[in-house]
Amino acid sequence: MKKILLGNEAIARGAYEAGVKVVSSYPGTPSTEITESIAQYERIYCEWATNEKVGAEVAIGASIRGARAMTCMKHVGVNVAADPLFTCSYTGVNGGLVFVAADDPGMHSSQNEQDSRNYARAAKIPMLEPSDSQECKEYTKAAFLISEAYDTPVMLRMHTRVSHSRSIVELEEPSDIVIRPYEKDINKYVMMPGMAIKRHVVVEQRMELLASDSAEKPDSVGLHRIIRGSDSLGIITSGASFQYVSEAVPDASILKLGMVWPLPEAIIREFARTVRRLVIVEELDSFLETEIKAMGILCEGKSLFTFQGEYTAQMIRTALSDSNAPVSAIPFMSLPIPPNRPPVMCAGCPHKGLFLALSALKVQVMGDIGCYTLGALPPTSAMDACVCMGASVGMAHGFDKATDGIDSKKTVSVLGDSTFLHSGITNLINAVYNQSQITVLILDNSITGMTGHQQNPSTGLNIRLQPAPAINLEALVASLGVTSIRVVDPVDTEDCRRTISEELQKPIVSVIIARRPCALITKGKGNPKERTIVDYAKCKSCGACIRMMCPALTQGPGKTPIIDSVSCNNCGLCVNLCKFDALSKGEK
Amino acid sequence: MDIHSLNPQFSDEKTSLSIVLAGVGGQGTLVAGKLIGVIALKLGLDVKVSEVHGMSQRGGSVITYVRLGEKVFSPIIEAGTADYILAFEELEALRWSFLLKNSGTLIINSQKINPLPVLMGKASYPENISETLIDAAGKNAHIIEIDALSAAATIGSSRAVNMVMIGALSKFMSISAEVWDSAIREVFEEKAKLIPMNLQAFQLGRDLTE
Numbered sequence: 051m052k053k054i055l056l057g058n059e060a061i062a063r064g065a066y067e068a069g070v071k072v073v074s075s076y077p078g079t080p081s082t083e084i085t086e087s088i089a090q091y092e093r094i095y096c097e098w099a100t101n102e103k104v105g106a107e108v109a110i111g112a113s114i115r116g117a118r119a120m121t122c123m124k125h126v127g128v129n130v131a132a133d134p135l136f137t138c139s140y141t142g143v144n145g146g147l148v149f150v151a152a153d154d155p156g157m158h159s160s161q162n163e164q165d166s167r168n169y170a171r172a173a174k175i176p177m178l179e180p181s182d183s184q185e186c187k188e189y190t191k192a193a194f195l196i197s198e199a200y201d202t203p204v205m206l207r208m209h210t211r212v213s214h215s216r217s218i219v220e221l222e223e224p225s226d227i228v229i230r231p232y233e234k235d236i237n238k239y240v241m242m243p244g245m246a247i248k249r250h251v252v253v254e255q256r257m258e259l260l261a262s263d264s265a266e267k268p269d270s271v272g273l274h275r276i277i278r279g280s281d282s283l284g285i286i287t288s289g290a291s292f293q294y295v296s297e298a299v300p301d302a303s304i305l306k307l308g309m310v311w312p313l314p315e316a317i318i319r320e321f322a323r324t325v326r327r328l329v330i331v332e333e334l335d336s337f338l339e340t341e342i343k344a345m346g347i348l349c350e351g352k353s354l355f356t357f358q359g360e361y362t363a364q365m366i367r368t369a370l371s372d373s374n375a376p377v378s379a380i381p382f383m384s385l386p387i388p389p390n391r392p393p394v395m396c397a398g399c400p401h402k403g404l405f406l407a408l409s410a411l412k413v414q415v416m417g418d419i420g421c422y423t424l425g426a427l428p429p430t431s432a433m434d435a436c437v438c439m440g441a442s443v444g445m446a447h448g449f450d451k452a453t454d455g456i457d458s459k460k461t462v463s464v465l466g467d468s469t470f471l472h473s474g475i476t477n478l479i480n481a482v483y484n485q486s487q488i489t490v491l492i493l494d495n496s497i498t499g500m501t502g503h504q505q506n507p508s509t510g511l512n513i514r515l516q517p518a519p520a521i522n523l524e525a526l527v528a529s530l531g532v533t534s535i536r537v538v539d540p541v542d543t544e545d546c547r548r549t550i551s552e553e554l555q556k557p558i559v560s561v562i563i564a565r566r567p568c569a570l571i572t573k574g575k576g577n578p579k580e581r582t583i584v585d586y587a588k589c590k591s592c593g594a595c596i597r598m599m600c601p602a603l604t605q606g607p608g609k610t611p612i613i614d615s616v617s618c619n620n621c622g623l624c625v626n627l628c629k630f631d632a633l634s635k636g637e638k
Numbered sequence: 639m640d641i642h643s644l645n646p647q648f649s650d651e652k653t654s655l656s657i658v659l660a661g662v663g664g665q666g667t668l669v670a671g672k673l674i675g676v677i678a679l680k681l682g683l684d685v686k687v688s689e690v691h692g693m694s695q696r697g698g699s700v701i702t703y704v705r706l707g708e709k710v711f712s713p714i715i716e717a718g719t720a721d722y723i724l725a726f727e728e729l730e731a732l733r734w735s736f737l738l739k740n741s742g743t744l745i746i747n748s749q750k751i752n753p754l755p756v757l758m759g760k761a762s763y764p765e766n767i768s769e770t771l772i773d774a775a776g777k778n779a780h781i782i783e784i785d786a787l788s789a790a791a792t793i794g795s796s797r798a799v800n801m802v803m804i805g806a807l808s809k810f811m812s813i814s815a816e817v818w819d820s821a822i823r824e825v826f827e828e829k830a831k832l833i834p835m836n837l838q839a840f841q842l843g844r845d846l847t848e
Contacts, residue, residue: 054675054685158690182686215713216675216687296711363712376718379738379779380771388733389761391662391699391753596758601697604757 055219057212060183061122061150062087064190066094069225071117071145074099074108076472077501078124079159080213081152085122086504089513093227098504098513101439101472102127106134106149113138113147113203114239116230118194122150125166126438130473132169135203139173140249141239142201142256144230146194149175152208155290155333156360159500161419161438163358165334166207170311174253176200176260177311178273179207179289183217189308192273200256207310209290209333211360257312265314273308274317283370284325286318286338286349291331291361298366313341322347329354329370333361395424397602398569398576398619400495400540403626405430406598407546408464413554414449414457418442418465418474421500422493425464429599433464440465440473446488447481458487459554465491468498468506471521475530482531482559489553489560493540494523495568503571527561540564541623569619576620581636582613588632595624595633654707656715657807660734661726662751663698666800669825670724671702673804676821677813678706688713697754699730722810724803726786727751728767735771741778744771745806745847747786747799782806782847789842798839805843 055063061084065073073096075085088096099105105121112119123131128151135149151166170177176196180189186208193204237245264272279301287295288307295304305321307313322328322342330339330351339351354369355361367373395402405425408415409432417423417436426433435445442463449457465474470492481488498504505511510520524535534556538546546564553560567574591609602618603611611624611633625633657674659667671687678685685706703715717736723744725731731746738744746768755761764770768783775781786802801822808818822840826833 052679054672054679054687211688211713214689216672216689217685217710217713218679293711293713362714362716364716376716377740378718378736379740379742380735380744380775382717382736384774385732385735385770386764388729388764389753389755391697392755393698394754396697599754599758601754601757604752605759609759 051221052218053221054216055183055187056083056087056214056216057180057183057186057208058083058214059087060186060219061190061206061208062091063219063221064187065120065148066091067187067222067224068146068191068194069118069227070094070120070194071227071229072109072112072119073097073121074105074119075122076100076102076105076127077498077504078102078127078152079501080154080210081122081124081127081150081208082501082504083213084150085513096513098506100507102130103134106131106138109147109149110134110138110141113143113145114141114232115144116232117145117227118147119145120148120150123152124160125151125153125164126160126162127151128166128169130439132173135169135175136173137241138203139175140241140246140253142249142252143197143203144232146197147203148190148193148197149203149205150208151205152210152213153334154210156210158210161436163334165337166205167310167337168335170205170207171337174257175203175205175311176309177205177207178308179310180212180308181289181292181306182212183215183219185308186212187219189273192270196271200260202256202260207289211290211293260309261312261315264309264312265316268314268317271309272314272317274314275306275308276321277304277306279303281324282326284321284328285331286321286328286342287331288338291333294361294363294366295331297363299370302370307338310338313338315345318342318345319347322349331355331361331366333359392427393424394599394601395421396569396619397600397617398574398621400564400566400568400574400621401425401493402430402540402598402600403543403621403623404464404491404493404540404546404564405432406623406627407543407550408432408462410543411547411550413550414461416442416445416449416461416463418463418469419500420466420469420493422464422466429597439469440477443474443477443481443488443490446490447477447484447486450486450488451484455487455557458489462489462491462550462554464493466499467492467494467496467508467523468504470523471507475526478527478532478559478561479530486559487557489550489562491550492523492561492563494563494565496573497568497571499568499570503568523563532559532561534558534560535563536560537563537565540566541621541626543623543626569621574619576618580620581615582618582620582622582625583634583636584611584613585632585634586610588630590630590632592629594627594629598624598627600624654705654710656720656722657704657706658715658720658723658734658737659702659704659726660723660730661700662730663700665700665726666797667700667702667726670800670804671704673821673825674704674706676824677817680817680821681813683707684710686710686713699733701734722807724807726799726803729753729763731771732764732767738775738779740776743780743810744775744782745803746771746781746783747803748783749785749787749799784843784846786843786846789846790839793835793838793842795835795839798835801836801839802843802846805840805845806847807843808840809844809847
């Protein structure tokens with residue numbers, strides 16, 4: 051049976067058909083739908099882990115116990131999971147173990163565009179790179195076989211355009227879930243120097259064997275394909291780039307690599323011999339090019355193509371052929387420039403009120419990863435730094451120690467509930483232990499918002515929306531030794547300002563929990579019968595409500611507000627902001 | 639199925655058909671993209687549907703690329719290569735019109751959704767977008783404007799705009815009514831009570847392009 055699946059759904063299908071038993075992941079665009087899609091296969095145990103390191107460790111444990119296991123993450127998530135990744139390369143596996151890393155060239159929704167292939171080389175594990183949904187499924191199944199055959203974790207490298215493109219997949223019957231017997235083996239699974247020294251030898255032998263098998267068994271191990279065209283131009287490529295190359299230069303000879311680490315030197319050498327010009331087409335780093343040049347093979351790559359962003363077929367056509375670019379029916383230059391639709395906090399977003407308070411207080415804000423990073427942009431412009439998950443708390447502590455506590459009177463760190471539980475908590479323990487004076491704002495919107503509403507340990511539900519124990523943030527923070535804990539409603543900007551000002555003055559670690567559910571989830575929705583009303587007789591046209599940029603509040607004649615009752619979530623933020631009582635929550 | 643038979647105007651050497659669905663978050667472009675994907679599967683064609691999931695939630699500019707043919711490689715539709723653009727909103731028609739190829743067809747829904755800079759009085763919504771696009775277009779391009787929102791409103795759901803647009807598109811493609819009908823039933827399989835309304839919206843879209 052054929053079905054149209056997202057690349058991410060096809061990975062999940064492949065895992066299901068391969069008889070996977072355990073999947074543990076932390077959400078992150080563009081990887082999130084893999085684990086969400088796994089949840090529809092009831093026989094698979096799946097969970098949202100607190101972070102990528104935890105997800106990887108759960109999968110490692112399941113693998114050692116004999117089950118096929120998988121953990122999925124975005125590219126920057128691999129940084130978090132890198133510690134277990136590098137050492138499970140030494141222990142190897144029992145049941146097949148697969149890491150999925152989803153890269154985001156062009157940074158559609160990421161803070162950097164690192165290239166995960168470097169991880170495969172650094173951790174000494176094989177990596178497969180699919181280029182469409184059918185390959186996503188096939189490569190996932192192959193990854194489990196390779197993992198068990200070579201006693202190694204295997205990494206699948208995804209790409210935004212592969213993860214988020216739908217194409218046709220041939221569905222097959224799933225294999226049974228098999229749990230292999232587990233035998234205690236400290237020489238394999240306890241990585242102390244005495245054992246690890248011996249395992250390192252095994253790792254190097256394994257990679258050598260994989261490199262030669264990748265060349266000698268291109269159909270079952272290497273998953274390479276040669277599309278024979280003209281001998282004047284040969285291209286070595288993989289993944290999404292393969293699609294652009296096939297589109298752009300259909301006459302060229304193409305070596306499409308399936309396993310992109312380790313490389314099949316014999317195949318590459320033979321392919322290079324048969325073409326007069328050899329070009330490497332790869333987005334991001336010059337990974338293949340550097341390795342192929344190190345083999346002593348003459349080729350071109352980054353002298354023709356950029357290190358940045360996504361490639362397109364046209365970019366490759368321009369670099370490698372003399373055909374003209376297609377002409378648009380409607381010339382761009384002849385048209386007016388359309389106004390943008392910039393990303394903004396939604397109508398009713400609980401983060402907005404808090405950021406308005408921070409903006410008014412003119413404090414230094416250490417930001418974090420989530421929807422609230424938009425607080426860095428107008429109208430609030432209230433953020434000084436944002437680096438990675440959980441970093442806000444550590445950076446605020448750094449500001450504190452760099453100024454002997456002085457800056458803690460005017461600096462806050464801001465992070466969401468899911469981000470706090472991901473890796474903010476270790477920073478908070480550090481700050482308490484090292485006698486910091488920071489003020490930490492936890493924006494508790496009861497969900498993992500930006501990746502599309504996943505549950506987390508504070509929401510009371512698991513990945514399948516079944517009841518689960520809910521972490522009590524106040525009790526958790528108190529147990530760490532935080533003595534000043536306040537809870538505010540972020541819509542009450544006046545109370546937020548007052549509370550933050552008071553906590554900034556205290557020479558201890560303070561935590562303020564700003565609690566209100568995301569406006570896009572059921573419990574965050576306002577009462578549809580209760581509507582915000584404008585009393586135009588009282589409106590002084592001061593523009594305060596318009597300046598906060600609520601998508602439901604637009605500028606009418608004479609700078610008066612017009613409320614769009616369809617998109618208004620009735621959060622009451624504009625009501626609180628109006629100094630002239632011109633806005634009020636309407637009758638029920 | 640021969641890809642050339644899908645479009646009477648299809649005479650060049652191309653082996654694939656590129657359709658752009660451009661709109662604003664919440665207008666149902668994703669479902670429309672899925673539907674064309676199902677059509678391709680039913681016709682025995684290869685297909686790629688590419689979505690952009692970004693930071694933009696509701697109210698952002700949303701674009702879906704659909705490419706179908708004997709073999710489809712790149713999921714992305716580039717400048718001057720779209721056979722069809724379904725613009726669910728006027729400003730988005732303006733924004734993405736550069737994708738239209740010489741002999742392409744642009745179907746514009748006359749709906750206007752103000753972007754935030756306009757709502758805040760910091761930018762103005764360009765006037766007469768359809769006329770501007772028709773004037774600027776080469777003579778081989780087809781540009782038509784329909785009021786899909788009003789049509790959808792007559793059957794009581796502004797959310798059916800996407801099926802009205804698909805209905806309009808269907809008039810320009812040689813695909814039988816039965817195939818469209820069964821594809822719509824398949825896409826809404828899990829929300830069966832929405833099937834009659836969507837079939838009705840599809841027919842309204844066809845009627846609008848009579």
